[in-house]
Amino acid sequence: MIYLDYSATTPVSYDVLESYNKATKDYMGNANSIHSLGVKSKVLLNSATKQICELLSINEDELIYTSGATESNNMALKGVALAYQNRGKNIVVSKLEHPSIYKICEFLETQGFEITYVDNDSDGLIDFEDLRNKVRSDTILVSICAVNSEVGIRQPLKTLRQIIKKENVDTIFHSDITQAIGKVPVNLHDVDMASMSGHKIFGPKGIGFLYKNSKVRLIPLIHGSGKFNDLRSGTPPLPLIVALSKAIRIALKDIESKEVSVKKLNDRICDNLSKYEGIILNKTKYSIPHILNISLSNIRPETFIHAMEEEEIYLSTNTACASGDLSTSVMALFNDKDRATSSIRISLSYVTTNEEVSKFLSIFKTKYEELNNLKSKEN
Numbered sequence: 001m002i003y004l005d006y007s008a009t010t011p012v013s014y015d016v017l018e019s020y021n022k023a024t025k026d027y028m029g030n031a032n033s034i035h036s037l038g039v040k041s042k043v044l045l046n047s048a049t050k051q052i053c054e055l056l057s058i059n060e061d062e063l064i065y066t067s068g069a070t071e072s073n074n075m076a077l078k079g080v081a082l083a084y085q086n087r088g089k090n091i092v093v094s095k096l097e098h099p100s101i102y103k104i105c106e107f108l109e110t111q112g113f114e115i116t117y118v119d120n121d122s123d124g125l126i127d128f129e130d131l132r133n134k135v136r137s138d139t140i141l142v143s144i145c146a147v148n149s150e151v152g153i154r155q156p157l158k159t160l161r162q163i164i165k166k167e168n169v170d171t172i173f174h175s176d177i178t179q180a181i182g183k184v185p186v187n188l189h190d191v192d193m194a195s196m197s198g199h200k201i202f203g204p205k206g207i208g209f210l211y212k213n214s215k216v217r218l219i220p221l222i223h224g225s226g227k228f229n230d231l232r233s234g235t236p237p238l239p240l241i242v243a244l245s246k247a248i249r250i251a252l253k254d255i256e257s258k259e260v261s262v263k264k265l266n267d268r269i270c271d272n273l274s275k276y277e278g279i280i281l282n283k284t285k286y287s288i289p290h291i292l293n294i295s296l297s298n299i300r301p302e303t304f305i306h307a308m309e310e311e312e313i314y315l316s317t318n319t320a321c322a323s324g325d326l327s328t329s330v331m332a333l334f335n336d337k338d339r340a341t342s343s344i345r346i347s348l349s350y351v352t353t354n355e356e357v358s359k360f361l362s363i364f365k366t367k368y369e370e371l372n373n374l375k376s377k378e379n
């Protein structure tokens with residue numbers, strides 16, 4: 001099997017699973033219980049949290065565990081909207097967000113909030129002037145993805161923060177860092193809030209976090225005993241948290257050199273695929289090397305993905321997380337409907353090897369030619 005869908009999810013790494021198993025077997029107590037089993041679990045919980053916070057250079061009261069990025073995005077947007085609605089009802093988002101952000105925005109619109117979309121340039125970079133104009137005195141929140149999930153566009157969070165805060169120092173800046181963390185360096189001090197999912201960095205599914213700067217107030221989505229965290233009640237899922245801490249530690253180790261190795265693989269694929277007449281590379285100078293989006297002019301993306309799957313090569317349509325058959329990100333970037341409905345995503349990891357890329361390219365050629373020949377016969 002050649003797995004090239006690492007931006008959809010990753011396998012749980014061996015060490016992470018070991019940590020998960022050990023925490024499950026040896027720490028059965030509820031970390032909220034006051035007896036010795038609970039205390040033992042609480043000690044482990046505190047040490048996992050401490051490790052995550054040290055790795056991310058944040059304070060322990062700034063980390064809220066969630067089930068993953070979708071929940072974190074909900075907590076960030078709805079939580080801020082509810083907490084600050086008396087200050088204003090305007091929220092600014094980019095045109096390169098994950099569908100979960102747009103769905104939350106649609107809901108907030110039904111609750112009387114106004115959503116404003118900030119433009120990007122043709123390379124995907126947020127239009128700084130437009131952002132300046134769109135942050136108003138009643139803008140309570142700006143949410144801009146650190147790395148876009150479909151085309152991999154990376155935004156300069158520090159610069160965006162400076163622009164936002166200069167226009168309105170009270171506007172909260174949230175970023176969905178799900179596709180950035182573990183791939184490129186992220187400084188959480190560039191934002192006020194950040195969302196992520198552990199399963200994108202070789203951690204288990206069902207755990208993630210919301211980072212929330214201590215100055216930001218939130219109304220919780222999940223009310224309960226509040227024993228562990230009053231912003232997200234419930235028994236802490238200790239094995240998942242321990243596994244997340246291990247996954248983050250591994251993900252951040254040697255991040256720059258891992259990125260260099262992924263870039264070499266991406267360059268090889270791009271050099272090869274750019275020779276095909278019917279293939280367009282949907283990348284710009286801001287695309288990170290881990291996400292390579294291409295459009296196939298003659299073949300339906302689903303047909304191609306299933307053809308590759310016959311050879312145990314796993315890719316993604318742009319719509320793995322979206323509901324329609326049009327890539328909103330490709331559309332926002334290139335404003336070309338054909339290109340946006342025919343795109344597929346090849347996503348790489350630092351564990352991807354040169355041999356896998358060679359095999360992928362060779363099978364790609366065979367399948368592409370086969371399907372193109374079929375198409376010409378049909379016509």
Ligand code: PMP
Pocket residue numbers: 007008067068069070071098100145147148149176177178179197199321
């Ligand atoms: N944000 C981004 C940028 C993503 O890529 C994803 C996953 N595709 C999510 C949010 C949602 O993550 P999850 O499904 O783990 O909640």
